[in-house]
Amino acid sequence: MSTHTQYIVQKLWNYCNILRDDGMSYGDYVEQLTYLLFLKMADEQELLQPGETPRIPEDLNWQSLCAKDGDALESHYRLVLEKLGREEGMLGVIFRKAINKIQNPAHLRRLIVDLIGGINWLNLEADVKGDAYEGLLEKNAEDTKSGAGQYFTPRELIRAIVEVMQPSTMQTICDPACGTGGFLLAAHDYISAQHPDMDREASRFLKNDAFQGWEIVDSTARLCVMNMFLHGIGDEHAEEPSIHVVDSLRAKPSERFDMVLSNPPFGRKSSLSLGPKNGKKSSEREAANISRDDFWATTSNKQLNFVQHIYKLLKTNGRAAVVVPDNVLFEGGAGETIRRNLLQNCDVHTMLRLPTGIFYAQGVKANVLFFDKHQASFNAQTEQLWVYDLRTNMNFTLRTNPLKEEHLADFITCYNSFDRRQRHESERFRCFSYEELSKRDKLSLDLFWLRDQSLEGTDNLPPPAEIAASIIEDLQNALEQFMAIADDLGGKSRQLI
Numbered sequence: 001m002s003t004h005t006q007y008i009v010q011k012l013w014n015y016c017n018i019l020r021d022d023g024m025s026y027g028d029y030v031e032q033l034t035y036l037l038f039l040k041m042a043d044e045q046e047l048l049q050p051g052e053t054p055r056i057p058e059d060l061n062w063q064s065l066c067a068k069d070g071d072a073l074e075s076h077y078r079l080v081l082e083k084l085g086r087e088e089g090m091l092g093v094i095f096r097k098a099i100n101k102i103q104n105p106a107h108l109r110r111l112i113v114d115l116i117g118g119i120n121w122l123n124l125e126a127d128v129k130g131d132a133y134e135g136l137l138e139k140n141a142e143d144t145k146s147g148a149g150q151y152f153t154p155r156e157l158i159r160a161i162v163e164v165m166q167p168s169t170m171q172t173i174c175d176p177a178c179g180t181g182g183f184l185l186a187a188h189d190y191i192s193a194q195h196p197d198m199d200r201e202a203s204r205f206l207k208n209d210a211f212q213g214w215e216i217v218d219s220t221a222r223l224c225v226m227n228m229f230l231h232g233i234g235d236e237h238a239e240e241p242s243i244h245v246v247d248s249l250r251a252k253p254s255e256r257f258d259m260v261l262s263n264p265p266f267g268r269k270s271s272l273s274l275g276p277k278n279g280k281k282s283s284e285r286e287a288a289n290i291s292r293d294d295f296w297a298t299t300s301n302k303q304l305n306f307v308q309h310i311y312k313l314l315k316t317n318g319r320a321a322v323v324v325p326d327n328v329l330f331e332g333g334a335g336e337t338i339r340r341n342l343l344q345n346c347d348v349h350t351m352l353r354l355p356t357g358i359f360y361a362q363g364v365k366a367n368v369l370f371f372d373k374h375q376a377s378f379n380a381q382t383e384q385l386w387v388y389d390l391r392t393n394m395n396f397t398l399r400t401n402p403l404k405e406e407h408l409a410d411f412i413t414c415y416n417s418f419d420r421r422q423r424h425e426s427e428r429f430r431c432f433s434y435e436e437l438s439k440r441d442k443l444s445l446d447l448f449w450l451r452d453q454s455l456e457g458t459d460n461l462p463p464p465a466e467i468a469a470s471i472i473e474d475l476q477n478a479l480e481q482f483m484a485i486a487d488d489l490g491g492k493s494r495q496l497i
Contacts, residue, residue: 005128008119009135015115019107028101030140031219034226035081036116037133038094039065041229044122055091055237060084065112073112074105090234093225093241097218130185130231137180137223153182153263153323154358160408161261161321161368162186164415169195169202171210171258176248176309178213181224183261187211188233208235212257214248221245249305252294256315263323264306266364296341299334303327307338307369311346314373323354326365329445336442343382343434343443346371349420351445352411353389357396358403363472365391382434385445388414389428392450 016029024032043062046054058064060080068076077100084095102108121129137152167173167187175183191206198206211233215221225243228234234242291298295308303324310320328335342348350370356363374381388411396403414429416422425431430449437443 005131005135008132012115012136013139015111019102022104022107024101026140030136030223032102033136034094034222035098036112037121038226038229040116041121044120048122066117069109070105073109074100077108088239090225090229090241093243093245094222096222096245130227133227133230137227152180154403155182156403156405156408157358158182158186159405160412162190164412164417165259165261165319165321166417167191167259169198170205173210173259173261174212174257174313175260175262176214176306176313177262177264178215178224178243179220181213181227184211184213185227185231187261188231207233211242213243214246215243216247218245249290249309252292253313256318257313258315258318260310260313260320260322262310264303266325297334297337301331301334304335304338307342311342311373316373316375319372321368321370323366323368326367326446329367330442332442339443339445342371343437344380345376346373346381348382348385350415351385351387353387353391353448355391355394355396357398380434384434385432385437386423387430387432387447389448389450392448393453
């Protein structure tokens, strides 16, 4: 991040300390900045294009806010948010269900006039203003007490995944759980850097047609749209936005993509609540299950459903990289069915075992699965699965020892994007044949071979908070499985708080 970018981030972020006295959280602050930044830049665009029809009605635009003060400003700001939330396209996504959370009119006035109004945003390079906003999102994700980081994937990991996937021009790329748009932005930046001389058609396609995302949380979706807007991605005049505010698991995909990059939300239960079957009231477990006739198995496990959904999103010969928790690798029942079908219908060629301590939710054990979808065949499409272990004897923390790009350099080299047939085994990179995998209990892909030094004594144990978080996660998973069994037996499960 450049010095100029850091200055802008710090200037905007410092003001949050004042607003926190009014009870506003980091997340609320970034959300309000999203509304105001968009209005400010829309105003700057109109000044540069005086003959164009303005997107924002005159009585709701940036200048209408600047012209008011005191209680009149606070009242008018609420009206602006309410009316713009009813618009279509990008406006509707950014201002969907928007409400004012800056209750002090003097603070609102200073934010509008002195801070946001003091910067000419369109004069900044796209990467500068985009990186400034991304910096605010990262600071927001550090607010772990409010859970703001649950959708924030480490950018170093995203860039490494995109580098080995090598997206290119004229490819369609989607993320069915896009959060703040990290994967889509990284793919855009990679393509732009690798193809600086692309023609006009390719440039237009990259800006307006290459990317689509789905995000179920309103506030997160607007952060994503604004983040993409600041990076110069998306057609702001399109009636149908490229970021859809809906649960992507709800229905079969109507479109197929060349590439899927995603880190679906962790957690076992789905957000879907299906209607009653045969006129009878559904049990809690039935309501949490997702039953789609295009899926290999019906389950309430959100990550397993996302794996199936991502497979359906891919075109034939499409490619995917998806972050999944460990339970996707070894869970029986539906998990085994899904893994078996995935290995049969896709070339599941690479897995990256991720270290703990890199996500804002502590104790998360996750992996990245890389697979290519092929046409149906009698023989399994997966011949070899290469596993890179970045977890064993690797200790990271968010502050004192964060994951950096150099930690992923060896994985990128071993992955060998240009010719995967020329891979070679190393201490952390091993190859497993399909025959070996098929003989494992429940077709488990929970593969490891390095000796974990932390198990040989107490000197290298993880921090107590990480151990506690891991125990809590295991207990919650076990409790949910017992609740599911109780439901099957006709009993009544109780939710422990």
